[in-house]
Amino acid sequence: MSTTGPVHEVLAALPLVDHHCHGIVTADLDRHGFESLLTESEPWPGISPFDTPVGVSVRRHCAPLLDLPRHAPVDAYLARRAELGGDEVNRRLLAAAGTRAFCVDTGYTPHAITTPRELAETADATAYEVVRLEVIAEAVAAEGVEPDAYAAEFRRAAEEAVRRPGVVAVKSVAAYRTGFDLDPARPSDAQVTAAAGQWLADGGRLVDPVLVRHLLWTAVDLGLPLQLHTGFGDDDIRLHRVDPARLTDWLHLTKGTIPVLLLHCWPYQRQAAFLAAVFEQVYLDVGLTLHHVGPARSRAVLSEALEITPFRKLLYSSDAYGLAEFYALGALAFRRGLGELLQARVDADDLSLPDALRIAAWAAGDNARRLYGLPLPQQPVPAPEPRPHRD
Amino acid sequence: MSTTGPVHEVLAALPLVDHHCHGIVTADLDRHGFESLLTESEPWPGISPFDTPVGVSVRRHCAPLLDLPRHAPVDAYLARRAELGGDEVNRRLLAAAGTRAFCVDTGYTPHAITTPRELAETADATAYEVVRLEVIAEAVAAEGVEPDAYAAEFRRAAEEAVRRPGVVAVKSVAAYRTGFDLDPARPSDAQVTAAAGQWLADGGRLVDPVLVRHLLWTAVDLGLPLQLHTGFGDDDIRLHRVDPARLTDWLHLTKGTIPVLLLHCWPYQRQAAFLAAVFEQVYLDVGLTLHHVGPARSRAVLSEALEITPFRKLLYSSDAYGLAEFYALGALAFRRGLGELLQARVDADDLSLPDALRIAAWAAGDNARRLYGLPLPQQPVPAPEPRPHRD
Amino acid sequence: MSTTGPVHEVLAALPLVDHHCHGIVTADLDRHGFESLLTESEPWPGISPFDTPVGVSVRRHCAPLLDLPRHAPVDAYLARRAELGGDEVNRRLLAAAGTRAFCVDTGYTPHAITTPRELAETADATAYEVVRLEVIAEAVAAEGVEPDAYAAEFRRAAEEAVRRPGVVAVKSVAAYRTGFDLDPARPSDAQVTAAAGQWLADGGRLVDPVLVRHLLWTAVDLGLPLQLHTGFGDDDIRLHRVDPARLTDWLHLTKGTIPVLLLHCWPYQRQAAFLAAVFEQVYLDVGLTLHHVGPARSRAVLSEALEITPFRKLLYSSDAYGLAEFYALGALAFRRGLGELLQARVDADDLSLPDALRIAAWAAGDNARRLYGLPLPQQPVPAPEPRPHRD
Numbered sequence A, B, C: 001m002s003t004t005g006p007v008h009e010v011l012a013a014l015p016l017v018d019h020h021c022h023g024i025v026t027a028d029l030d031r032h033g034f035e036s037l038l039t040e041s042e043p044w045p046g047i048s049p050f051d052t053p054v055g056v057s058v059r060r061h062c063a064p065l066l067d068l069p070r071h072a073p074v075d076a077y078l079a080r081r082a083e084l085g086g087d088e089v090n091r092r093l094l095a096a097a098g099t100r101a102f103c104v105d106t107g108y109t110p111h112a113i114t115t116p117r118e119l120a121e122t123a124d125a126t127a128y129e130v131v132r133l134e135v136i137a138e139a140v141a142a143e144g145v146e147p148d149a150y151a152a153e154f155r156r157a158a159e160e161a162v163r164r165p166g167v168v169a170v171k172s173v174a175a176y177r178t179g180f181d182l183d184p185a186r187p188s189d190a191q192v193t194a195a196a197g198q199w200l201a202d203g204g205r206l207v208d209p210v211l212v213r214h215l216l217w218t219a220v221d222l223g224l225p226l227q228l229h230t231g232f233g234d235d236d237i238r239l240h241r242v243d244p245a246r247l248t249d250w251l252h253l254t255k256g257t258i259p260v261l262l263l264h265c266w267p268y269q270r271q272a273a274f275l276a277a278v279f280e281q282v283y284l285d286v287g288l289t290l291h292h293v294g295p296a297r298s299r300a301v302l303s304e305a306l307e308i309t310p311f312r313k314l315l316y317s318s319d320a321y322g323l324a325e326f327y328a329l330g331a332l333a334f335r336r337g338l339g340e341l342l343q344a345r346v347d348a349d350d351l352s353l354p355d356a357l358r359i360a361a362w363a364a365g366d367n368a369r370r371l372y373g374l375p376l377p378q379q380p381v382p383a384p385e386p387r388p389h390r391d
Helices: A006-013 A031-038 A053-066 A074-084 A086-097 A116-123 A133-143 A147-162 A189-202 A209-222 A244-253 A269-278 A289-293 A295-305 A324-347 A353-372 B006-013 B031-038 B053-066 B074-084 B086-097 B116-123 B133-143 B147-162 B189-202 B209-222 B244-253 B269-278 B289-293 B295-305 B324-347 B353-372 C006-013 C031-038 C053-066 C074-084 C086-097 C116-123 C133-143 C147-162 C189-202 C209-222 C244-253 C269-278 C289-293 C295-305 C324-347 C353-372
Strands: A016-021 A099-105 A126-132 A167-172 A226-230 A260-264 A282-284 B016-021 B099-105 B126-132 B167-172 B226-230 B260-264 B282-284 C016-021 C099-105 C126-132 C167-172 C226-230 C260-264 C282-284
Touching: A006 A324, A006 A353, A016 A260, A016 A324, A016 A353, A031 A053, A031 A074, A053 A074, A053 A086, A053 A289, A053 A295, A053 A324, A074 A086, A086 A116, A086 A324, A099 A116, A099 A167, A099 A353, A116 A126, A126 A133, A126 A147, A133 A147, A133 A167, A133 A209, A147 A167, A147 A189, A147 A209, A167 A209, A189 A209, A209 A226, A226 A244, A244 A260, A244 A269, A260 A269, A269 A282, A269 A295, A289 A295, A289 A324, A295 A324, A295 B295, A324 A353, B006 B324, B006 B353, B016 B260, B016 B324, B016 B353, B031 B053, B031 B074, B053 B074, B053 B086, B053 B289, B053 B295, B053 B324, B074 B086, B086 B116, B086 B324, B099 B116, B099 B167, B099 B353, B116 B126, B126 B133, B126 B147, B133 B147, B133 B167, B133 B189, B133 B209, B147 B167, B147 B189, B147 B209, B167 B209, B189 B209, B209 B226, B226 B244, B244 B260, B244 B269, B260 B269, B269 B282, B269 B295, B289 B295, B289 B324, B295 B324, B324 B353, C006 C324, C006 C353, C016 C260, C016 C324, C016 C353, C031 C053, C031 C074, C053 C074, C053 C086, C053 C289, C053 C295, C053 C324, C074 C086, C086 C116, C086 C324, C099 C116, C099 C167, C099 C353, C116 C126, C126 C133, C126 C147, C133 C147, C133 C167, C133 C209, C147 C167, C147 C189, C147 C209, C167 C209, C189 C209, C209 C226, C226 C244, C244 C260, C244 C269, C260 C269, C269 C282, C269 C295, C289 C295, C289 C324, C295 C324, C324 C353
Parallel strands: A016 A099, A099 A126, A126 A167, A167 A226, A226 A260, A260 A282, B016 B099, B099 B126, B126 B167, B167 B226, B226 B260, B260 B282, C016 C099, C099 C126, C126 C167, C167 C226, C226 C260, C260 C282
Antiparallel strands: none
């Protein structure tokens, strides 16, 4: 079954770069609080959020990290979690993840969560920051701006945000706002002013298609790698509109500019792989997906994601939010899934062991380090750009 | 290979609830008649319908139930079938399915087929009824109605139909009529009247998009679970228009109302799983698909369907129509596919055996019983709602 | 693992019919030349085209054919390739493919490549020709024609082209030009004249949607099998527009006319399988995909492609272009993937060995021979239709 062997041994010891994640909820979590964070929906009457692939994985793989037997009952798990306290639980689970560097999207904070520095300290790791552009744009609107000054003010604010120490990338959730069936062209100044006028009068989230594509083009101007949510998310996603293949025209227009990181991708991991194979600037991960499908299916999903993806184009992310469990499970599912995939090819002599170990090291961290300019492991962290987060 | 073990043993003995199926053709079947029912198309010159995955499965898995060797030749199979006679063949194949309760869609009858009661008697089981709403609407139109009375009359007729004893759900084939790129909003009375005027003047099937979505909203008003054809079907389907993700806007608008059962789903089982994971009201099966792909691929399809689906959201159906073989093969492919999936996870210690057995029992019948209010196995059937079918 | 057994032994010895391929670049290839042909994109700085699934397969499976150890380093591979010279390399790699007949698309020639006859001679095989219709149409435009004479002149030129000895099919790359969201109806003469007038005035490639569907309908009139690019290709493809399911309306209108061969299909192999299962005229392959995903994933892709595909509907193609490696790898990935799929079913007793061998022989060549009217292996080649290529 290729579940043991040298690839697994090496992968188990490799420090990870988690190139896209969030923070851990700092409040103590009661049962409802925990269950609300466990799935991509609110809990439903009569259906336990633990009766899901991710719930099963928590009981199987996280319980032993809290000194419980494998497959511990839900009540026992939650009781032990409360007994140990959030700090100890978080410390144990993050240590199990074995992540050395986190790139933290700081723009999603419906709960009070750890700062990047707090996350890094809990994990004995380094944290970098990913700036969510919709947050910048909406702050500009909230502070008040004339429509014809919106574009310049958004750009100024974004430039200021990415100059903060430790910022290594920007992110957009255009997937949630409009999906990807956008006119790919850079909008004209007049179009942006007109759309901004409407938005500033109406208020609300940034969902205007002209302003969403203006945001994507502003990302191009900023020059940092752009992380794009694609595929799987909560019920605010229209899944059929967030197939990353719908970005093809925009990727043609932005060739030679910024790297584009396709996040999550599932169930469009093959479409993402196609883009990574034919566009120099495209990279992908299957974060979020990995801890939801769990180690029992991570090899299957990674196998599709890697069918044609160049081996320097796959990155690791957990996309963990809220629960420390997700950092541990994402890392476990990644190490086991990629380990099984590569070990099976080595066992069948389709891949040499040195090649397999090289691919493992690339995906576990080297591809992210190369792309974001992060320091190599064991090396002292250089200053000033990129710098560890000190907010 | 996880093809033996306690999960398989338990699953083999579990009585199934087949929450969506049709009836068996009652006429004696000659070769052309049998072959016409074997695939989702008419037979083609020079290509035997037996040279398909489902044809291979019939010869492998049904032949022994008719006292023939495994992989019996086609001629021998059809000769033995004729020799035994339809009643005996049906009795044997239905017994092999091990289904205790059928929810029968009575709205698709291009051939003379068994009534739910006849099906139940042949299988020594209980039958419930699923009312196909397009049939009700088209009967209202055929009987003659004024355009401005269509909405009320359709609703009255539907309410009358679902009050029949044993009715547990309604069904729509909107997938075949328009696909799912519909305006999700409930249409206004004026819109419905105008569309009905046009339809009643033109005649034909109900394919008007306003009337199709009016039908879906009428289902909401009826309050029963709604079964929706999605994905795989015959050549009347436009597969790219029946991705269930295209229902997302409508699912938002109907939150908190009726359960929605996504039928078949293939090749969109991952999209269906996403909806089941984020919408409380959404459930799914991979019926029809299972007997067509056969036991050799049912684990693969179920694995994708279950990647993120909450374990209380997967139901079993055969979607069998016409041939008793399909009831046997659907059940076999389900038991084997789910058994292999769960047993492999138990063998890898990703899932505990008690959890695996619980999930098996839920999918085999408990989820359907809970959703449709069916009696538990071994219990006497309660009256009056839902009642066994006595038409 | 089902990697050995009688199905593998038989498949290893079966001569293949490669029903869709191109030619081999005749110029000597330096490193950049080789790498440019290795992937579906130009090489990128800092990312070796060998660090891909297909690059790994070249080093693993082609190196021994050039007397190198398995997994030879890139430099050693390219040096040995240069040492042996293109003719010897091509001869060895084509011999390894074991292909007896090639159907060569002669309409894609960005490099100087072998003629069908040269390819056939190198491989000690027979070559047939596939006429690419866009090339014919663009030649008609380039030679100058009045808009109202375009339709007749294109048809005349196409008829002349397909009368050439050895022509067995036509091909369209409508996928690249417009995608498949076309009005399915045959355009009127007036529509074609108007569109031709615009095109002839503007120049450039044939991308007008009226003229693309006119081209598809001209293929119907020609009466030969039509090969259609679907799915995977280079960055000129909009992947979401080339799902073959989008051809459904056109397939309804062309029932009873010409066979339609869906090429490549990935990642839409299930959608293609659906069409092959419900439309008599539809056939499919997973060419191009096979050598890119390699033997480690060819079973997975073929398994999806065959989930419901009638066994007489799957064909083999390499879609090899440029590098002789692709003929060898396509054949290897096909033999191994199909062998593992069938052997596993035989081992699980889901399929009888005689049935497995029959299916293998059909897919390896008999289906293509039947469809294109090619002579059986070992038989002398008949004249005049279809004839081996003698251009």
